[in-house]
Amino acid sequence: MRSRDGNRPLLFSICSIIFFHSLVLNASEYLISYRYVVKDTILYNESLHISKAMTKCEGTPYNPLLLNHKNTKNLKDILSDSQEEFIDYIHKLGLDVRHTSLTQNMQNSSTTILTLKTRCFKVEINENFAKIAPLK
Numbered sequence: 001m002r003s004r005d006g007n008r009p010l011l012f013s014i015c016s017i018i019f020f021h022s023l024v025l026n027a028s029e030y031l032i033s034y035r036y037v038v039k040d041t042i043l044y045n046e047s048l049h050i051s052k053a054m055t056k057c058e059g060t061p062y063n064p065l066l067l068n069h070k071n072t073k074n075l076k077d078i079l080s081d082s083q084e085e086f087i088d089y090i091h092k093l094g095l096d097v098r099h100t101s102l103t104q105n106m107q108n109s110s111t112t113i114l115t116l117k118t119r120c121f122k123v124e125i126n127e128n129f130a131k132i133a134p135l136k
Helices: 008-024 075-081 083-093
Strands: 028-039 042-052 065-068 096-104 107-125 129-134
Touching (some): 042 075, 065 075
Antiparallel strands (some): 065 129, 096 107
């Protein structure tokens, strides 16, 4: 027969594993998409969409970006503070480029669309910085 404390080491190890993984895996997952439209050499539209992932994203994080911030836990605020750095980062990740050019009655018209399709990012926000990494 087992004693009352027979399951204590097992319970302790399970609780410590859960606690350890909650500390290590404290990262949140966000879906981020970006679109930049230039029409006749004039910026027509630029949009950055950020939403928290409702389901767990599959993949491993790679090529992280570290952004400094001022004690905020909101990803949108962090990205708006360092917008240029983040836009350069997603340009390096690879964007879908579509360009159309049309000449009609001696008038040239062109449209260029740069798109980062909706992609899952793992985001860890600490006291001084945010670590953002896309999932492969």
